Amino acid sequence: MPTLADVVDLLHGWYPPATADSWDAVGLVYGDPAAPVRKVLFAVDPVLPVAQEAAAWGADLLVTHHPLFLKAVHGFPATTPKGRTLAALAGAGCALLAAHTNADQAEGGVSEAMALALGLTDLEPILPAPADPLDKLTVFVPAGDADRLRAALAVAGAGRIGDYDHASFSTPGEGRFRPLEGAHPTIGTVDEVEVVSEVRVEVVLARHRRASVVRAMLAAHPYEEPAYDVVELGDPGLATTGTGRIGSVPTTTLEEFAAGVGAALPATAQGVRVAGDPARPVRRVALCGGAGDFLLDTVARTDADVYVTSDLRHHPASEFVERDGPALVDVAHWAAEWTWLPVVEARLRRALGRPGDTVETRVSTIRTDPWQFRI
Template identity: 70%
Template sequence: MPVLSEVVALLDAWFPPGTADSWDRVGLVAGDPDQEVRRIHLAVDPSPAVVAEAVDAGADLLLVHHPLLLAGVHGVATTTPKGRSVTALVRAGCALLTAHTNADQAYGGVSHALADALGLRDQQPLRPLPAPALDQLTVSVPAPDAPALRAALAAAGAGRIGDYDQASFSVAGSGRFRPLDGAVPTIGTVGRAEEVAEEQVQVVLARRDRAAVVAAMVAAHPYEEPAYGVVELADPGLAPTGTGRVGDVEPTTLRAFAATVAAALPATAHGVRVGGDPDRVVRRVALCGGAGDFLLDGLRASDADVYVTSDLRHHPASEFLEHDGPALVDVAHWAAEWTWLPVLRRRLTEALGGTVDTHVSTLVTDPWTFRVDAPR
C-alpha cells in the first residue's frame, strides 16, 4: 500500500511542479505524507460538492486540477466555503493534491488528453517549452562502491531522461594517486603511490540540479577528495511538452467537426459555440484545455483551420475572426479539462497496480447550470 509521499512523488515526476506558472499554486495542499493511500478520487474542481463526494467515498486523497487556495488566505474557518472544505477533508483524513498548469503543459496532461479525445493525429505542442538545460557528471569511484554511488546520484535527480530514471554509464579502469602530508586517505598510506580498480560513472542531470547532485555525490563518495568533472551539454532544443496541442484530423466541415467535439465532451449547459463558416474545411486543429484566449494573437497566421478552447470573450474573439484565420470552437472549461481525468486514472492504475482504488468524479462543476434559448 503506497503512502501519500510516494503518490505525490509519482505525480511530481509526471507533472513537475517547477513547470507550473509562477502565479499558480500546485502540489500537496493538505494531508500527512506518511498516511496510506487506498482510494484516490479524481476531479477538476475542489468544490464543496466534490469534497463531500470524496469524503463519502472514503477517499484518502482528492486529486484535483484547479487549486482550492489559489489566492492568499488568512484563515480556513468553517464560516467560508473553502474553510468548510478544508475542515471536511482534514476531519475525514482525506489529503488534497493539485496539479494545475504543470499538468496543462505536460506530455500526457490536460491539453494532450483533450487532443486525444478529439482524435488529433501527429500532434505536438502548440507552443513548445524549451527543453531543460543538461549537464553530464563523470566521477571515478572504487568498483565495490559504485552501486551505492549510482543510487545516491539517482536519489538526487541525476540519470532522469524522459520517462526513464536511474540511467547511467560505467566503464572499468584504474585510478592512481599518492596521498600527501595532511591527507586522510580512505585507501593507501601517505607518501606511497596507489593503484585502485575503479569504475568511471557518467550520468546526465538537469543543470538546475547541479549543486544538489554534486553535493550528493561528494557525500556518498568514499574518497576524501573524489575526482569528478561536470560538462555542460549542447542545447537539446524544444521539449515534447508545452502549451496547447496541434494536430491533424480527417478532412471534414466545421459543422461536422463541432459535432465531433460535442460528442467527445461531457454535456454541459454551455454546450459548444462556434465562430466561422459551417462549411469550412477542417484538416488541422489547434487547441488549449482551459482558458486559451492568451494564445489568439499567435494563432492568427497559423496553418490551423480551427482553434478549440474555453472562456473566449466577445472582443478578442470578434477581432480574431476578422483576420480570416482559424475558426473558433468555444467549449465549457470544465468539460474540456474533464477529459484528462480518465487518462490520469488509467495511468495511476498502471503505476500503482491493484493496490489503490481510483474513481473519477462525474459531478458537473461547470458554473453554468442551465441555458434559456430565445423563442423562435
C-alpha cells in the same frame, strides 16, 4: 495500503508542483500524509456537492484540477462557500490535493487528454516548456572503484533520464600517470609511470546540479587528482511538455469537426460555439484546456485550421477572426478539463495496481460547470 504521502508523491512526480505558474496554488491542501488511502475521487472543481460526494462514498482523498484556495485567506469558516467545502471534507477525513497549471502542461495532462479525446495525433505543445539544461560528466576511475563512484553520482542526482535513474555508460581502458614530488598517490610510486585498469564513466545531469555532482564525484573518487570533464549539452528541441497542444485529424469540415467536439465532451448548457465557415477544411487543430485566449497570437502563427479552447472574450475573438486565420471553437471550461480526469484516474490505478493494493478510484460525474441552462 499506500499512505497519502505515497499517492501525493506519485501525482507530484507526474505533475511537478515546480512547473505550476507562479500565481498558482497547487499541491496538498488538506490531509495527514501518514494517513492510509483506500479511495480516491477525481473532480474538476472543489465545490460543496463534490465534497459531499467524496464524503458519502468514503473517499480518503479528493484530487481536483482547480485549487480551493487560489488567493490567500485568513480563515475558512463554514459560513463561506470554501469553508463549507473544506468542512465537509475534514468532517469525513478526506484529504484534498489540487493539480492545476502543473497538470495543464504535463505529458498525460489536461491539454494532452483533451487532444486525445478529440482524436488528435502527432501531438506537440503550442508553446514548448523550456527544457532543464543538461550537462554530461565524464570521469576516469580505477575499475575496482567504479561501482562505488556510480552510486555516489546517482545519489547526488546524476544519471536521471525521464523515468529512470542510475543511468550511466562505461567503457574500460588504461590510465597512465606519473606521481610527482609532493604527491600522495592512492596507486603508484612517486617518479614512476603507473598503468592502471580504469573505467570511463559518463552520466548526464541537470545543469543546476553540476556543483553538487562534481563535489560528490571528488569525494567518492580514490585519486588525489581525478581526470574528469563536464560538457554542456545542447537542447535537443524535442519538448513533450508545454502549453496547449497542436496536432492532426483526418481531413474534415469545420462543421463536422465541431460536431465531433460536441460528441466527445460532456454535455453542458453552453454546448459548442463556432466562429468560421462551416465548410472550411480542417486538418490541423490547436487547442488549450481551460481559458486559452492568451494563446491567440501564438496560434495565429501556426498552421492550425482551427483553435479549440474555452472562455473566449468578445473582442479578442472578433479581432482574431478578422485576421482570416484559424477558425475558433469555444467549449465549456469544465467540459474541456473534465477529459483529464479519466486519464489521471487510470494512471493512478495502474501505478497502485500491485498485489495487495486495494485502492478504489472514481471520477465524479457531477457537472460543476456554473451555467445550468440556456434559453
